Amino acid sequence: MNDVAAALKLSKGGLYHHFQSKDEILYHIMSHAMDITEERVINVVRRIDGASVAGAEERLRTLIRLHIEVVLSPEDREITVMLHENHPLPPALRRKINGRKKDYLHFVEILIGDVQGKRGSPPSVTPRAAAFALVGMINWIYQWYKPDGPLTGDAIVRQYTDIFFHGALG
Numbered sequence: 410m411n412d413v414a415a416a417l418k419l420s421k422g423g424l425y426h427h428f429q430s431k432d433e434i435l436y437h438i439m440s441h442a443m444d445i446t447e448e449r450v451i452n453v454v455r456r457i458d459g460a461s462v463a464g465a466e467e468r469l470r471t472l473i474r475l476h477i478e479v480v481l482s483p484e485d486r487e488i489t490v491m492l493h494e495n496h497p498l499p500p501a502l503r504r505k506i507n508g509r510k511k512d513y514l515h516f517v518e519i520l521i522g523d524v525q526g527k528r529g530s531p532p533s534v535t536p537r538a539a540a541f542a543l544v545g546m547i548n549w550i551y552q553w554y555k556p557d558g559p560l561t562g563d564a565i566v567r568q569y570t571d572i573f574f575h576g577a578l579g
Contacts, residue, residue: 440506465527521540
């Protein structure tokens with residue numbers, strides 16, 4: 410709470426002038442993280458024409474790149490809070506956040522299914538399993554990524570896209 414108050418240039422007590430509880434603050438941080446994801450990932454991907462195979466693949470490649478960029482963004486630490494701090498929320502607020510997360514996962518699942526359908530061959534992996542794998546793979550980056558480490562954000566985007574489209578061993 411001290412860090413949040415300091416970042417907002419408020420006293421700790423001043424926070425509670427705007428929010429009734431820690432839970433409400435946490436919920437708003439997580440909700441803002443979902444707003445960022447919708448604005449910078451979903452809305453951008455929706456504007457790409459996915460009518461062709463190449464267009465559908467471009468939508469999915471763009472989603473992978475933008476999702477990784479959001480997770481790695483040093484300005485958007487709300488994302489890591491959303492990924493890591495879900496359990497302390499009271500059940501009603503947790504359901505709201507989890508509903509938004511499920512909507513995002515469903516969006517990814519539809520994109521994957523669209524690519525699979527346009528390619529024409531029967532998929533060996535369901536769109537749902539592939540969506541869980543992709544989102545989990547990207548969301549875990551914040552646990553190990555070091556900005557000054559040997560793996561750059563661009564390299565992660567290229568490698569994760571390659572892993573997803575061609576397999577780790579293919």
